[in-house]
Amino acid sequence: MRERDVMERYVKKLVFVTMVLISSPAVLLAIGADPNGSATLAADPTAAVNFAWVLVAAFLVFFMQAGFALVETGMCKAKNAVNILTKNFMDFSIGGLAFWAFGFAVMFGGSAAASGLGLGNKIIGYSGFFLSGAAYDVSTAELWLFQLVFAATAATIVSGSMAERTKITSYMAYSFIVSAVIYPIYGHWIWGGGWLSQLPFGAGAVDFAGSGVVHTVGGLMGLTGAAVLGPRIGKYDENGVPRQMPGHNMAYVVLGTLILFFGWFGFNTGSTLAATDLRISVIAVNTFLAGVTAAVVVVYWIYLKTAKVDLLAAANATLAGLVSITASCAYVPPWAAVVIGAIGGFLMLWGMNFIEKTLKIDDPVGAISVHGVAGLWGVLSVGIFADGTYGGVSGLIAGNTSQILAQAISAVVLVVYTLTVGFLTFYGLKKTMGLRASKEEEEMGLDISEHGITCYNQ
């Protein structure tokens, strides 16, 4: 009951603040810069194809929510399936409102990337709240949708690492916080015109489609969440040796991975924000090659050691390959995508092992390694493999030794920032709302205790 009271207060306050913010007639009835779009099209006839491109890409990225839901559900036990489905469903819903109200303004305020985003500094933005006023504009709306689905991706990565033992109401509170503040701040530093993008090395820190901004943020937030929670009951034996806890449906895992791969094409190619930027074809090729290479090398590597073809490793390797290429997809040639993907696959394997056996953090789906570790590799690899053909970004192979410096600084900042705010957030939630389900609830399964239903019936 206490928890519900906390919830109730929290909801009431939020509703109140929101109402005040958006209910002044000035805001409600303000007509934005170009909410209709005719002026924008007249000024730039290529806007039609570019809007179409970015929106379709955004739809594809949105669909990745289904991929995450399936991968995580398949890797968990049947008794927690409703719970993990609910987390995946509610995090983008709550996060979506948070990003509309606050997150987008924090991330892009001051970037002048579209109408109504004028206020902000190198650390934080503060304009574009609620897409109101001058932000009620077709270009701003286009940018918002694309950025929203990225925020939702970062947010949902965490549900996997914290699966099978987290209180759902606390998870929903986390969803709000990460989408309103945590994700947007580092995002502002890289994509909103913030200080990391202005580092005086190479082209400043770059991260084309978000290996770091999206995936490492999600992966390392997941690490802090899983660490604060502690492992699932039974994960480690009395000697601290981890036990295998197989998921309940591999078909969901494969379907989910393929949906993620499908959506990733939108994730990476849409990040040009324009179809008139024909580099989109090379980006798509690089995305594909990195994903499949990781699967192939990891599968054969494991086969040579165990004589088994490991489907779960193939799926996770593919995702790690995709995460790895996300930062560099626009800057590198296809052969480098193959190399980046292959290394990303092996790093994922190493990370999985390190997190489970050395750090003794229990990550039921491997999201920390897939997104966090491979994401860091992605950020760094830009500084190595960028060939200078695109965006003025050159790495070591093009004889430029300064870009790698910007990337390394960005990676260090990313790790320090995310671990710090992640631990603060989850520790705060633990001390207020409580973070972990009770022992009885966990053993019974969260579906019955938190939702009162089971996933499967006759």
Next chain:
Amino acid sequence: MRERDVMERYVKKLVFVTMVLISSPAVLLAIGADPNGSATLAADPTAAVNFAWVLVAAFLVFFMQAGFALVETGMCKAKNAVNILTKNFMDFSIGGLAFWAFGFAVMFGGSAAASGLGLGNKIIGYSGFFLSGAAYDVSTAELWLFQLVFAATAATIVSGSMAERTKITSYMAYSFIVSAVIYPIYGHWIWGGGWLSQLPFGAGAVDFAGSGVVHTVGGLMGLTGAAVLGPRIGKYDENGVPRQMPGHNMAYVVLGTLILFFGWFGFNTGSTLAATDLRISVIAVNTFLAGVTAAVVVVYWIYLKTAKVDLLAAANATLAGLVSITASCAYVPPWAAVVIGAIGGFLMLWGMNFIEKTLKIDDPVGAISVHGVAGLWGVLSVGIFADGTYGGVSGLIAGNTSQILAQAISAVVLVVYTLTVGFLTFYGLKKTMGLRASKEEEEMGLDISEHGITCYNQ
């Protein structure tokens, strides 16, 4: 056997009429207005991006068939899974042929919306049958595909309300009728240049992407079907109190809902029929916000009452939010989408209760409330929240009191029309082919009785 004879006669007649209609050499060998497309492109170079936009949107809407199939299957019992899958599969197949042969001509004849659609009046259209003659044209084909997937959406909504007790052959006959005649007639009145669109209030009745045309038609047809059928065995106890009959797979429900959400972006944004109409970005944002807001408010509302996070309610609320915004998505600002979605979510909850407990109509998936009730709210909300920035449509918030009148008339007509033809259709089917499976078949499950197989095996 009697039923098969009816079927056989029905199929033979249909085949005969179809063959006569399309087999004259004049029709077969007629070369349409511009079947090649080069003249169309020469006359309008923006046709390329607009065709691409509308076709991709149509593909997304087509994919919603998978969403409906999964949501309904997940909410039904395993013993009826093949049956509900088959209904979802066959309704768009049969409906597709019906819309090709007849429905499109009834709906768009006289609209002059594309080549070969010249004949029709304010009540009904009658040109464009079989996409033949002058309707063999790239613009007509583009319009047909987009409209077809809408017709298929309306048709398939009904399968959910009538699930677990309907004879499949009668359901397939219904699919033909709804797509050939019932859906197109109201559609003609709103989108085909018919009388409701010409009402002398505001901009006439408008329904941007079909809250009413598609969803309320589907939802209320479902109401009539479910009412004529009666409830499933065991749904109500001896005192008329409804029993919970939980579905068999919540993962299907969530995946299906996410597929529907994904497809809805095409549904609403494609309804501009042009990417050169940059309002598409605002439409996409509004669609997203209405869907997620409904989920968030309904989930927290239920949580405050029951201390459970209700995944099924979240899914249905999301769909209700999406249905609600469908009519107004192009006309309202983002904050209004949030309000419309929230109200749509609560109306869905109220409707669900009212239909089950007061009307005592058994709707296994809640489609009547999700599509019918929320759809009516969507039609009305245009008259309240349209802000005048797009399409010359202004509602109460922009100081225009006449649009709401057109919307209200349209809503009343919609209810009266759909309930009338719906009851006539299902009552007619009941008296001829029979509508309901036998008690034995229902208890055994329709998979064995109607299909001779089970959905799940070792």
Next chain:
Amino acid sequence: MRERDVMERYVKKLVFVTMVLISSPAVLLAIGADPNGSATLAADPTAAVNFAWVLVAAFLVFFMQAGFALVETGMCKAKNAVNILTKNFMDFSIGGLAFWAFGFAVMFGGSAAASGLGLGNKIIGYSGFFLSGAAYDVSTAELWLFQLVFAATAATIVSGSMAERTKITSYMAYSFIVSAVIYPIYGHWIWGGGWLSQLPFGAGAVDFAGSGVVHTVGGLMGLTGAAVLGPRIGKYDENGVPRQMPGHNMAYVVLGTLILFFGWFGFNTGSTLAATDLRISVIAVNTFLAGVTAAVVVVYWIYLKTAKVDLLAAANATLAGLVSITASCAYVPPWAAVVIGAIGGFLMLWGMNFIEKTLKIDDPVGAISVHGVAGLWGVLSVGIFADGTYGGVSGLIAGNTSQILAQAISAVVLVVYTLTVGFLTFYGLKKTMGLRASKEEEEMGLDISEHGITCYNQ
């Protein structure tokens, strides 16, 4: 162990050759023709919409991998589910690398279809390896991605026919061979400027989106694989009468079929390689009509004989209708798509029977008939129904008797070529790596024996 040694040698050799080929600094650091895209856009401003169109279509076709995985998994037994999922996952991964390294160069070398594809003759191509040198270009990358997903489709069709009894390592070796050499060679003859496309009849042999190039190649490769393997244990009784072996999840089959249908829109309409070719709308309409007509006629046909509505037949008929229209989708009017689809559906039924009962080849999912038989009908039907409105292709209905000759020659060559190299390949694999799992493994299920896990757990 012997097998792993073979594998190990094979992998090591491949890695070595690949490294040599791509590691020379000349290749690595070569800057392609226009890797950035600005020159290409400047030369042709419509490139933006055409790139967007082709890439989105390619993403949709990629997603068909999920459709194949689900259809095949649903039609197999639960004890082989991980195995069939793995095959579907690894074939496009391995095939993707093979097509990058070799296949694309074999297929399009000499076609001059894009930069870096200058070398090749009428029989085989030999430029564009590794997308390196002048093939590092935005137009070449765009073409590559679209062609890659087609190659992956052809490759994955085979896994169904060979399901439930094939050694996975041999299947993975096959994936490499088919994507590197077998598929590209016939593809070169039709799409790469090869000899069949230059036949002096009609417009030369044509196959718009690959009824023959993709589907018949896949289907007949599957025939040779299934024939060399022999039937599953228990498929035929002592009198050689086939037994029904029902699949384990019909929901996967339906979802998979709908995903394939969704992707097919990209498959067929993307094959214009341009959105400025407005015929895309007619192609989409034809695709839809052929698919649904096949389902409707086959379902009613079976219903009149058995009084059951056969969902599995509906799914396979839809796929057969789609395969049938793939070659002719751009050349025929909508009414002809209906006829082609209907005939394709019946041919699929006939083929299924013929292959199972007369040839006594065990094809667990019916892929040989769905893709091989319907694909041949698709190739031939171009010569009958092309109406001369597009691409200068006219068939019998337009009074041209020479196109059917080109199509017939192409079909004969296709059958002879595919059966020959298919038998050689699978016979070769049988004699070296071994092709079939042991009796014990097959009875236990391949999931445990090849992968060490089960698909479903608590």
